[in-house]
Amino acid sequence: MSKKIILVTGATDGIGKITATELAQKGYHLVIHGRNKTKAQKTVQEIKHQAPNAQVEYLLADLFSLNSVKEMAKQFQENYDHLDVLINNAGAVLDDERCETEDGIEKTMSLNVLAPFLLNQLLLPSLKKSPDGRIINMSSATHRQAKPDMNDLNLQNEPSGQKRYGISKLFVIWNSQHLAGELQKKSITNVTVNCSHPGAVGTNFGQDSDNGFINNLIYKIALHVMPAPEKGAVTNVYLASSDEVKGVTGKFFNNKKQLEQPQDKQYTPEKEQQLWNYCMKVCAPFLEI
Numbered sequence: 360m361s362k363k364i365i366l367v368t369g370a371t372d373g374i375g376k377i378t379a380t381e382l383a384q385k386g387y388h389l390v391i392h393g394r395n396k397t398k399a400q401k402t403v404q405e406i407k408h409q410a411p412n413a414q415v416e417y418l419l420a421d422l423f424s425l426n427s428v429k430e431m432a433k434q435f436q437e438n439y440d441h442l443d444v445l446i447n448n449a450g451a452v453l454d455d456e457r458c459e460t461e462d463g464i465e466k467t468m469s470l471n472v473l474a475p476f477l478l479n480q481l482l483l484p485s486l487k488k489s490p491d492g493r494i495i496n497m498s499s500a501t502h503r504q505a506k507p508d509m510n511d512l513n514l515q516n517e518p519s520g521q522k523r524y525g526i527s528k529l530f531v532i533w534n535s536q537h538l539a540g541e542l543q544k545k546s547i548t549n550v551t552v553n554c555s556h557p558g559a560v561g562t563n564f565g566q567d568s569d570n571g572f573i574n575n576l577i578y579k580i581a582l583h584v585m586p587a588p589e590k591g592a593v594t595n596v597y598l599a600s601s602d603e604v605k606g607v608t609g610k611f612f613n614n615k616k617q618l619e620q621p622q623d624k625q626y627t628p629e630k631e632q633q634l635w636n637y638c639m640k641v642c643a644p645f646l647e648i
């Protein structure tokens with residue numbers, strides 16, 4: 360098998376861009392995902408400048424669209440014979456005003472939960488071809504405040520963009536645990552699934568969202584006082600590349616590469632299963648490539 364191939368979503372900015380650059384510098388073959396062709400091409404050039412010998416290509420997808428996720432997975436499979444690491448990094452906090460995608464899904468749920476869920480399902484065959492396949496899903500420390508209403512998985516009754524974000528990041532953890540368990544049940548031991556949070560770092564995160572005057576101001580100030588995005592990339596680079604975590608699965612890591620317990624106040628196995636069933640149902644029309 361050739362060089363290890365790593366796909367990073369949301370790699371045209373912030374933590375994802377740094378993660379992709381550092382992994383390219385370590386000698387991996389990087390496939391970066393973006394949604395804007397010009398920005399993706401520019402990012403490839405910037406990474407190659409930082410890592411002159413690196414092999415770097417890009418794929419495009421609008422992660423608000425499940426069909427676009429499917430098209431990206433299809434393109435990946437047509438162009439690459441396997442996948443070693445999938446880093447589901449792309450994500451955002453969105454406006455307080457609730458919006459739905461073309462699929463009828465609340466946008467935060469679609470981008471932060473359903474897009475990685477679907478990508479994981481579609482790229483599992485490619486990951487299974489790796490001797491050490493790894494999925495890394497990006498969560499957030501804000502999951503600790505989340506109080507999801509399991510009768511409202513399309514977040515119809517949650518008026519705060521920030522609360523919708525926290526719920527989505529709790530769901531990322533539950534889906535990661537669940538996928539890890541499913542793989543173990545099927546005796547698929549060469550693919551692991553873990554979750555991480557990057558801490559609070561200064562990126563474009565929250566800069567374009569409208570969450571009310573105070574919160575908007577906090578995001579603007581945070582950009583200038585938060586640590587650099589390099590700090591937020593540490594754990595994902597570690598989870599993607601270190602032998603120390605080979606075979607470790609279903610776990611949650613903090614921004615210092617340490618294992619941490621996610622919040623368990625809201626957790627029950629039944630809720631985890633209910634979320635999984637919901638994601639499966641929504642993604643069902645897109646599961647065949």
Ligand SMILES: NC(=O)c1ccc[n+]([C@@H]2O[C@H](COP(=O)([O-])OP(=O)(O)OC[C@H]3O[C@@H](n4cnc5c(N)ncnc54)[C@H](OP(=O)(O)O)[C@@H]3O)[C@@H](O)[C@H]2O)c1
Pocket residue numbers: 368369370371372373374375393394395398420421422423448449450451452470497498499500556557558559560561562563564565591
């Ligand atoms: N920054 C923090 O303090 C912090 C804290 C906790 C968790 N996180 C998580 O860390 C991850 C990375 O965030 P960041 O801080 O690096 O944010 P960022 O600077 O805003 O970067 C987000 C990336 O995701 C992409 N993206 C956003 N919406 C997309 C869509 N609909 N389709 C395709 N791509 C999309 C962006 O593409 P464009 O370049 O085209 O905009 C960009 O590449 C996210 O999952 C976030 O929730 C961040």
